Amino acid sequence: xxxxxxxxxIIWAYIFMSVALxxxxxxxxYPTILAFNVSFRDWNVFEGSGPWVGLExxxxxxxxxxxxxxxxxxxxxNTVRYVLFGVPSQLVLALAIALLxxxxxxxxxxxxxxxxxxxxxxxxxxxxxxxxxxxxxxxLINQGLDLVGLPQQPFTKSPAQALPSxxxxxxxxxxxxxxxxxxxxxxxxxxxxxEAARIDGANAWQLFWRITLPLLNPIxxxxxxxxxxxxxxxxxxxxNMSPQGTGGPLKSTxxxxxxxxxxxxxxxxxxxxxxxxxxxxxxxxxxxIIQLRFFSRRVEY
Amino acid sequence: MKRxxxxxxxxxxxxTALLLAACPAAVPAEAPAADxxxxxxxxxxxxxxxxxxxxNFAARVDAMNQLIAQFEEANxxxxxxxxxxxxxxxxxxxxxxxxxxxxxxxxxxxxxxWQSVWIDSGYLVPLPEDAFPPAMVAEKFSPMVQAxxxxxxLYTLPTAVRALALFYNKDLMTxxxxxxxxxxxxxxxxxxxxxxxTQRDDDGALVVQGFVADPAAQDHHWFREVLVRxxxxxxxxxxxxxxxxxxxxxxQAWNYLLAFHTDLATGDRDLFDGSTNAFVGGHVCFHxxxxxxxxxxxxxxxxxxFGVAELxxxxxxxxxxxxxxxxxxxxxxxxxxxxxxxxxxxxxxITSADAGALWVDIVGELPAQLEAGSNPELLADEKLGAxxxxxxxxxxxxxxxxxxQRQAIIDSFDMVxxxxxxxxxxxxxxxxxxxxxxxxxxxxx
Numbered sequence: 001x002x003x004x005x006x007x008x009x010i011i012w013a014y015i016f017m018s019v020a021l022x023x024x025x026x027x028x029x030y031p032t033i034l035a036f037n038v039s040f041r042d043w044n045v046f047e048g049s050g051p052w053v054g055l056e057x058x059x060x061x062x063x064x065x066x067x068x069x070x071x072x073x074x075x076x077x078n079t080v081r082y083v084l085f086g087v088p089s090q091l092v093l094a095l096a097i098a099l100l101x102x103x104x105x106x107x108x109x110x111x112x113x114x115x116x117x118x119x120x121x122x123x124x125x126x127x128x129x130x131x132x133x134x135x136x137x138x139x140l141i142n143q144g145l146d147l148v149g150l151p152q153q154p155f156t157k158s159p160a161q162a163l164p165s166x167x168x169x170x171x172x173x174x175x176x177x178x179x180x181x182x183x184x185x186x187x188x189x190x191x192x193x194x195e196a197a198r199i200d201g202a203n204a205w206q207l208f209w210r211i212t213l214p215l216l217n218p219i220x221x222x223x224x225x226x227x228x229x230x231x232x233x234x235x236x237x238x239x240n241m242s243p244q245g246t247g248g249p250l251k252s253t254x255x256x257x258x259x260x261x262x263x264x265x266x267x268x269x270x271x272x273x274x275x276x277x278x279x280x281x282x283x284x285x286x287x288x289i290i291q292l293r294f295f296s297r298r299v300e301y
Numbered sequence: 302m303k304r305x306x307x308x309x310x311x312x313x314x315x316x317t318a319l320l321l322a323a324c325p326a327a328v329p330a331e332a333p334a335a336d337x338x339x340x341x342x343x344x345x346x347x348x349x350x351x352x353x354x355x356x357n358f359a360a361r362v363d364a365m366n367q368l369i370a371q372f373e374e375a376n377x378x379x380x381x382x383x384x385x386x387x388x389x390x391x392x393x394x395x396x397x398x399x400x401x402x403x404x405x406x407x408x409x410x411x412x413x414x415w416q417s418v419w420i421d422s423g424y425l426v427p428l429p430e431d432a433f434p435p436a437m438v439a440e441k442f443s444p445m446v447q448a449x450x451x452x453x454x455l456y457t458l459p460t461a462v463r464a465l466a467l468f469y470n471k472d473l474m475t476x477x478x479x480x481x482x483x484x485x486x487x488x489x490x491x492x493x494x495x496x497x498x499t500q501r502d503d504d505g506a507l508v509v510q511g512f513v514a515d516p517a518a519q520d521h522h523w524f525r526e527v528l529v530r531x532x533x534x535x536x537x538x539x540x541x542x543x544x545x546x547x548x549x550x551x552x553q554a555w556n557y558l559l560a561f562h563t564d565l566a567t568g569d570r571d572l573f574d575g576s577t578n579a580f581v582g583g584h585v586c587f588h589x590x591x592x593x594x595x596x597x598x599x600x601x602x603x604x605x606x607f608g609v610a611e612l613x614x615x616x617x618x619x620x621x622x623x624x625x626x627x628x629x630x631x632x633x634x635x636x637x638x639x640x641x642x643x644x645x646x647x648x649x650x651i652t653s654a655d656a657g658a659l660w661v662d663i664v665g666e667l668p669a670q671l672e673a674g675s676n677p678e679l680l681a682d683e684k685l686g687a688x689x690x691x692x693x694x695x696x697x698x699x700x701x702x703x704x705x706q707r708q709a710i711i712d713s714f715d716m717v718x719x720x721x722x723x724x725x726x727x728x729x730x731x732x733x734x735x736x737x738x739x740x741x742x743x744x745x746x
Binding site for chain 2: 069131135136137138154157158159243244246248249250251262266267268
């Protein structure tokens with residue numbers, strides 16, 4: 001049997017794509033389905049199976065959430081706080097930097113590299129450097145505060161400051177990616193829109209609010225959705241910046257993913273950890289659907 | 302026609318993908334099975350081969366190789382295969398993948414705190430009473446080894462154990478006008494000398510810290526098994542089912558520990574990221590730590606002029622916290638009588654007093670048997686002597702979940718230090734949290 005050239009091309013395309021498919025099935029889908037399965041069982045890591053217990057793990061999470069000083073409640077409320085602090089500051093800062101970068105010609109590549117470098121740096125390395133910067137007495141930031149006569153701050157050592165301190169590092173790390181995407185968006189806006197507006201007497205402020213921002217809407221939605229998901233899954237920074245990696249002090253920085261890790265791999269409660277994962281999955285799904293529904297409106301001129 | 306062929310091709314690929322996806326679960330069980338199949342028909346007169354596993358730590362591997370050589374010479378019909386290629390981080394996973402499949406070690410080394418989980422998972426079998434009579438263990442082994450009895454049944458025995466003692470920086474003591482040859486021997490002296498040793502600069506910032514209370518290091522052990530007992534209490538009921546440190550004695554112990562941070566202000570655990578780093582870096586006068594820290598100091602700050610004394614006593618009571626790596630017999634060993642007998646013999650050999658004496662020379666951990674631990678040469682050792690002296694009054698906490706029980710103490714300490722919580726309320730919260738972990742563990746048994 002003979003295939004035409006076109007058909008052979010299609011077959012090869014499918015063969016190449018199937019490699020990626022196999023990868024996704026094994027690395028992504030299979031563990032995801034397994035996580036759902038595990039969440040309904042009293043799973044034992046050592047035996048690799050466990051009896052079906054229905055919703056018991058979910059009931060236990062619900063019960064734990066009602067207790068005073070509950071880790072689960074802290075994890076969910078902190079995770080929401082990371083999103084609320086992190087996503088807006090990341091968007092505003094990235095947009096401001098992108099607008100400035102769009103103005104300059106000289107050294108713009110240098111700046112882009114500088115802003116993008118943290119994004120491709122390992123979170124663990126970032127965490128170590130910032131731990132040094134935040135260090136009491138000897139840390140660079142506290143020495144700087146000393147120098148200008150301001151009181152030293154505990155940063156990650158205090159329950160009140162720890163979460164904002166870690167959020168700031170996450171924003172710093174993710175900024176570069178958002179800047180590059182914004183920059184691409186800004187450069188796609190046709191120049192004659194601005195020319196026409198200027199002829200009509202629009203000032204710089206009006207140009208920004210009436211042209212730049214509306215036309216960047218798809219990019220803002222994209223970055224909001226991606227940013228939200230990344231803050232909802234925050235783990236490495238918290239694990240490496242909180243005391244002993246436990247999401248402290250006093251659970252003030254713990255996240256849902258960190259609790260999943262702690263329950264699953266230090267207390268061996270895989271079923272419970274699986275149930276937390278499933279809850280996080282639905283939380284991310286819900287928030288993403290809401291965002292896509294409410295924020296994406298087409299802007300055309 | 303051609304389209305249907307294309308569909309078939311895609312279908313085949315999908316099925317292959319699904320099969321591959323299902324595979325990973327089955328793989329670990331198959332790989333090691335090939336090795337053990339060869340050794341199955343072991344007759345009574347023939348050479349019996351048993352496998353011993355520990356994690357990779359050069360000194361331990363070396364010591365065990367010497368013990369195995371001695372053992373094989375004395376027992377020519379037993380061959381011990383020593384597997385120590387597994388890094389510490391993967392040791393538990395590797396065990397988890399092998400033992401349930403009936404392969405892997407016959408004798409395995411584990412941290413004593415893991416026993417409950419390993420027993421619950423059905424990995425370990427009880428040690429036979431005729432070979433390891435409980436009375437012999439009670440008489441000959443350091444009292445901390447009682448933690449190897451789970452609900453009255455002995456599951457494991459160690460070659461060596463570790464204990465806590467008081468490290469002191471001689472140079473800093475001299476600078477503060479203290480006599481470096483008479484370190485604190487009571488809790489009151491420790492508080493006084495720590496206060497005297499603390500130095501601050503003109504702005505009030507700590508330059509030398511007298512003592513840093515840090516429950517995230519060893520001080521949570523020090524609180525439960527040492528301070529509480531010294532103030533007249535007991536941390537838990539004897540069977541470790543109930544928390545008892547939330548009483549008057551516990552409160553005194555708790556206040557004693559907190560005072561280093563509050564009233565005496567002899568240190569701040571946030572400087573240098575914890576008391577251990579601060580002491581190893583030479584910024585702290587007194588520090589409670591284990592014998593394993595000697596190696597850390599030798600490696601990171603070999604110039605430091607320090608000594609080690611027994612933990613300070615109080616009300617005439619001495620106590621220390623002990624912990625140990627211990628050896629157990631697995632379900633795999635129990636499946637075959639000849640192998641089981643050989644494994645029992647091997648376990649008896651590596652937990653003997655002689656094995657402990659060899660171990661201390663190579664690894665630096667103390668012999669688990671009191672006879673070897675009370676060796677005059679060891680007691681006279683400048684650094685190890687203080688740890689060895691602690692063996693006869695040491696206690697090892699039976700942990701249901703070490704990390705959670707530790708966190709309970711850390712969180713309550715933080716509540717007082719960081720949020721001005723009332724110390725008594727904070728201690729009660731620690732006790733409640735700890736009790737919940739214990740209830741969770743015991744109710745599932």
